Amino acid sequence: MILKRHYQEIGADQPISSSELPSGSSSRVQDGEEGGNSPVDGLSCLANYGAEIESPIITHGGGAYIYSESGQRILDWTSGQMSCLLGHSHPEVVEVIKAHAESLIHTSSCMVSPPVIRLAKRLTSVLPPGLDRALFLNTGSESNEAAIRLAKTYTGKFEVVGLGQSWHGMTSGAQGAQYQAGRRGQGPPFPGQHMLPQPNAYHSIFRHKDGTYDWEKELNYGWNLIDQASCGAIAACLVECVQGDGGIHVLPRGYLKALKRHCESRGILLIVDEAQTGLGRTGELFGFEHENVVPDILTLSKPLGNGLPISAMVTSAEIDKVAKEKGFLFFTTHTNDPLVAAVGEKVLEIATRDGLLQNVMARGQQLFAGLRRLKERYGCIGDVRGLGLMAGIEIVSDRDTKEPAKDLAKALSKTMLQRGLWCQLQSQRVFRIGPTLTSTEQEIQDGLDILEEVFSTTAHTQPLCNPGTG
DSSP states (O other): OHHHHHHHHHHTSOOOOGGGSOTTOOHHHHHTOSSSOOGGGGGGGSOOOSSOOOSOOEEEEEBTEEEETTOOEEEETTHHHHTOTTOBTOHHHHHHHHHHHTTOSOOOTTOOOHHHHHHHHHHHHTSOTTOOEEEEESSHHHHHHHHHHHHHHHHSOOEEEEEBTOOOOSSHHHHHTOBSTTOSSSOOOOSSEEEEOOOOTTTOSOBOTTSOBOHHHHHHHHHHHHHHHOOSOEEEEEEESEETTTTSEEOOTTHHHHHHHHHHHHTOEEEEEOTTTTTTTTSSSSGGGGTTOOOSEEEEOGGGGTTSOOEEEEEOHHHHHHHHHTTOOOOOTTTTOHHHHHHHHHHHHHHTSTTHHHHHHHHHHHHHHHHHHHHHHBTTEEEEEEETTEEEEEEEEETTTTEEOHHHHHHHHHHHHHTTEEOEEETTTEEEEOOOTTOOHHHHHHHHHHHHHHHHHSTTSOBOSOTTTO
8 A cells, every 4th residue: 555655664764762752652652563453554444535644643642743653753733634723632621521521421412511501601702792602513514514504594595605715614515615625526516606716815817007916806806706697695605714725815904894895785694714713823812803804603613622523603693593483403413512512611711811812923923934034045935824823835836927836845745744844735735834822932943944954955946045044
């Protein structure tokens, strides 16, 4: 198997000593000496699910780091796929899991428990008026699916508008409103789906005379096309404040307010998906706060559980009331589960204390300063963009044409991982960087140092100066 060969290659790296591993680590697991029972021996039993599996087999994590079976320590600059907001195995989160595992893990969806009530109260208390009722599910796909169904029930309409290159999940309704992976080979998506142009300041053809991005003209043009295509039954518009999987594109200043006006003029509900931006990653507790826009429906997922499966859909008391009267129905076996709700409450508590937002801003400034220095040194870096502790590096073969350099990006990605840094590659050319919000100054610098080493030692990165004098 290709994966097994890759695993053997990565295992050839020099492992760190057992004294460098977190307490509780096993040298037998580290060395893979289990008499043929190493996890790698069971790889052939795993079914394909469409993702390209990376080589290291991860056995444990702590803080900003994950550790492989071979003993390699890896600085996780995606925070466990943007989920482990507070770092891996955060001690307070671990204690909550232990406590509730001994008392109450699960109840019927027709019952409720104290952690669920406390989380709903805490979450709505930190949100603006108009986001007053919370429903807790498992994943971002589910919370977006529920939001779309809620909007359809409330409005009595069925069409949904999304942004180009958006990502909202893998269930049918959520996937129908996203415009990248998964739209082919599985039959037609839901009817009534419409797409606005991706607000991509780097590549968009919509420009002012001075060459700057004219997002307003682009947005109006998109709505004009949708108005022509729609049958007059648009229920909702679903957007991310920062497109994470779509290449780390931040909505331009003023875009969300303008989008809200477009929705209001057409009687459409605005759904904001904060799966990756929620709970502080952008420097505000919620991404929509940068624009002072209150969505009709908010969805949260990844960071709320710090790695455990919990998501939320939050809406107004009025929308909740009307939808109930119209027979809104959406629940799963694990709706409002107590254990993950207790974890969500603890995560939200920590996210609103300890100077976490101040740390995001400080470490974000440090991160972007370092990434911009890299851009000054290597011509293959076409763009650096993002917000708070959410950054993207776009790799190009030519800065003038902005042609993607996919092979180079892949080579850089492989070398980064070998050197102990995990930055997930999106769209085969953009590195999605999302360190834990608890990252220290030294951890950010360590990551930047690895990036410098990788760019300086990889062919075709187009050095613009001597890094030693840059």
